[in-house]
Amino acid sequence: MSGPDERPDSVSHSQSRLRPGTLAVTAGRPSPQPGAPVNVPVVLSSTYVGVPGSSPADLGPVYGRWSNDTWVAFEDVLGALEGGRALLFGSGMAAISGALSLVSPGGRVVLPRHPYSGTMGLVRALEQAGHLAATVVDIAETDGVVSALDDAVRTPGALGGSAALLWIETPTNPMLEVADLPALVKAAHARGALVVVDNTFATPLGLRPLDHRADVVVHSVTKYLCGHSDAVLGATVVRDARLHDRLLGHRTMHGAVAGPFEAFLALRGLRTLALRVERATANAAVLAARLAQHPAVERVRHPSLPADPGHARAAAQMAHFGAIVAVEVRGGAGAAEQVAAAVRLWVHATSLGGVESTLERRRRHAAEAPTVPENLIRLSVGIEDVEDLWADLAQALDGARPV
Ligand SMILES: *Cc1c(COP(=O)(O)O)cnc(C)c1O
Numbered sequence: 462m463s464g465p466d467e468r469p470d471s472v473s474h475s476q477s478r479l480r481p482g483t484l485a486v487t488a489g490r491p492s493p494q495p496g497a498p499v500n501v502p503v504v505l506s507s508t509y510v511g512v513p514g515s516s517p518a519d520l521g522p523v524y525g526r527w528s529n530d531t532w533v534a535f536e537d538v539l540g541a542l543e544g545g546r547a548l549l550f551g552s553g554m555a556a557i558s559g560a561l562s563l564v565s566p567g568g569r570v571v572l573p574r575h576p577y578s579g580t581m582g583l584v585r586a587l588e589q590a591g592h593l594a595a596t597v598v599d600i601a602e603t604d605g606v607v608s609a610l611d612d613a614v615r616t617p618g619a620l621g622g623s624a625a626l627l628w629i630e631t632p633t634n635p636m637l638e639v640a641d642l643p644a645l646v647k648a649a650h651a652r653g654a655l656v657v658v659d660n661t662f663a664t665p666l667g668l669r670p671l672d673h674r675a676d677v678v679v680h681s682v683t684k685y686l687c688g689h690s691d692a693v694l695g696a697t698v699v700r701d702a703r704l705h706d707r708l709l710g711h712r713t714m715h716g717a718v719a720g721p722f723e724a725f726l727a728l729r730g731l732r733t734l735a736l737r738v739e740r741a742t743a744n745a746a747v748l749a750a751r752l753a754q755h756p757a758v759e760r761v762r763h764p765s766l767p768a769d770p771g772h773a774r775a776a777a778q779m780a781h782f783g784a785i786v787a788v789e790v791r792g793g794a795g796a797a798e799q800v801a802a803a804v805r806l807w808v809h810a811t812s813l814g815g816v817e818s819t820l821e822r823r824r825r826h827a828a829e830a831p832t833v834p835e836n837l838i839r840l841s842v843g844i845e846d847v848e849d850l851w852a853d854l855a856q857a858l859d860g861a862r863p864v
Pocket residue numbers: 552553554555577579630634659661662680681682683684693694695
């Protein structure tokens with residue numbers, strides 16, 4: 462691990478002065494020669510013809526688990542948006558597994574009490590297998606995170622490793638707690654810890670963690686980047702060349718690779734990211750404000766609301782407040798289930814980040830954290846007309862209102 466000042470800004474993207482909404486459209490294209498296709502094709506080949514006498518490393522693609530031109534086009538766009546070098550993985554969890562492989566044996570991971578449930582599951586499994594130790598924190602309480610980092614450095618894990626890794630989600634899933642990213646990165650680096658940010662909720666249009674000197678960004682590309690609920694993919698983005706090589710090595714050796722068709726779907730989705738996120742976040746802010754006034758609602762969590770504990774921080778460090786809203790329904794788990802069953806336009810489904818609006822009561826999953834309220838419904842707000850979304854939610858909530 463290097464200190465913040467040693468980090469090379471290895472990526473100088475020729476298009477880096479363009480704004481994100483433009484980069485999403487223009488990056489990752491074949492060079493515009495007459496007769497060239499506008500889009501990178503779906504390259505369906507497991508192997509490539511070699512050149513006699515030359516080392517494979519000097520050539521383009523060699524083997525389908527090592528590289529693929531359709532992946533590379535997606536990676537170019539995501540890298541341009543995040544300001545780093547991206548790697549496409551077969552799923553968000555594959556990318557998360559790659560990022561966790563950066564922890565030294567016996568090292569300690571400090572992570573939020575409400576991360577994506579799969580992240581917690583994997584960290585716990587790695588802990589049980591003796592690969593690492595974990596400390597769970599409230600990521601919004603900066604002092605608590607800093608003292609956990611102090612302990613992580615002082616009390617290395619069972620195998621005597623000294624490396625520590627701070628895992629950040631902001632806002633968290635599904636509690637929407639907002640971390641003080643600049644303060645946490647500074648504190649972690651001062652203690653020699655790597656910082657990973659799961660940027661799935663914010664997308665690079667809302668937050669660019671590498672600009673705050675975080676070391677690794679991970680994405681569930683399945684969600685907003687792909688945007689159409691039709692593929693499962695993940696990605697990492699870094700600036701440091703050594704971290705890039707380690708993650709690439711992990712992807713290749715663990716075989717955590719994407720199919721070329723899925724890469725194409727993700728690339729196609731990414732082209733409209735700015736439009737989709739603009740519409741979805743605007744819809745979410747309208748719905749959050751109206752939900753907060755509804756008599757069947759106990760509490761709304763969304764950083765756009767001035768009364769939300771994360772509002773000031775999100776306003777300072779994010780370019781939008783996101784399109785995930787959490788609603789606690791009056792009347793407990795039963796009333797929340799009633800709402801989920803009564804919607805007609807909203808889809809009662811897990812996952813998030815698609816063009817269509819979905820919702821679910823998170824605690825219906827056994828793996829969800831017990832500190833997530835039983836009556837909490839997570840809304841993934843899509844790009845439909847907001848009045849139709851509201852009318853459907855309102856009728857479902859009216860029906861669930863306790864008499
Ligand atoms: C869905 C999700 C993941 C896991 O990604 P997959 O693509 O399902 O493997 C990780 N982090 C967050 C925040 C998610 O929402």
